[in-house]
Amino acid sequence: QGQLVESGGGVVQPGGSLRLSCAASGLTFSTYAMHWVRQAPGKGLEWVAVISYDGSRKFYADSVKGRFTISRDNSRNTLYLQMNSLRTEDTAVYYCARPYCGGDCGSHTFDHWGQGSLVTVSS
Amino acid sequence: SSELTQDPAVSVALGQTVRITCQGDNFRTFYATWYQQKPGQAPTLVMYGNNDRPSGIPDRFSGSISRDSASLTITGAQPEDESDYYCTSRDSSGNHVVFGGGTRLTVL
Numbered sequence: 001q002g003q004l005v006e007s008g009g010g011v012v013q014p015g016g017s018l019r020l021s022c023a024a025s026g027l028t029f030s031t032y033a034m035h036w037v038r039q040a041p042g043k044g045l046e047w048v049a050v051i052s053y054d055g056s057r058k059f060y061a062d063s064v065k066g067r068f069t070i071s072r073d074n075s076r077n078t079l080y081l082q083m084n085s086l087r088t089e090d091t092a093v094y095y096c097a098r099p100y101c102g103g104d105c106g107s108h109t110f111d112h113w114g115q116g117s118l119v120t121v122s123s
Numbered sequence: 124s125s126e127l128t129q130d131p132a133v134s135v136a137l138g139q140t141v142r143i144t145c146q147g148d149n150f151r152t153f154y155a156t157w158y159q160q161k162p163g164q165a166p167t168l169v170m171y172g173n174n175d176r177p178s179g180i181p182d183r184f185s186g187s188i189s190r191d192s193a194s195l196t197i198t199g200a201q202p203e204d205e206s207d208y209y210c211t212s213r214d215s216s217g218n219h220v221v222f223g224g225g226t227r228l229t230v231l
Contacts, residue, residue: 037220045211095166106213109168
């Protein structure tokens, strides 16, 4: 079945930076695009970013573009989200998610999700 | 980017049928996917490709789509179906994923 495990969350002041990691085990990672999705406390799901399987293409939600950077290390089966210039509205649980199909299938159907990592931006 | 609109809350009597809808013009081009989320848990996939169920999802769940909306129907709702449900699709560029605002389902 495999799993995704996020880490790196915590409390940071506005304007600060944080890097999240998502480690994949027991499932194919290197041939699948990967996504970050977040959920503010008591709110709905919000898509954050996607990276292609080879890292050559990246897309971001308008709310994080220019501040967040998605990357991956296929040799380590790990996905990253570098978050800079953090704002209070970035406070959320951040999930990594893998589509059910690999390559360039362009799917928004995620059959694997991590347990989430809480990021709190507060002074 | 395109938006997906869901009713914030829906209720259904135990054993009855409920339809959860998601409105948006995305579905003219891209299929709908539905996720179920229980409190404190990550979302789980319940429907994709408009009407395909992952293994382990009961057949009381079904999906449908029209030109400008998608629906998730639960026929014979059970207490364990009480959850938040989110629809998702792609925006017009195809590069961004879009989530609906979510529907909280209460089983009475």
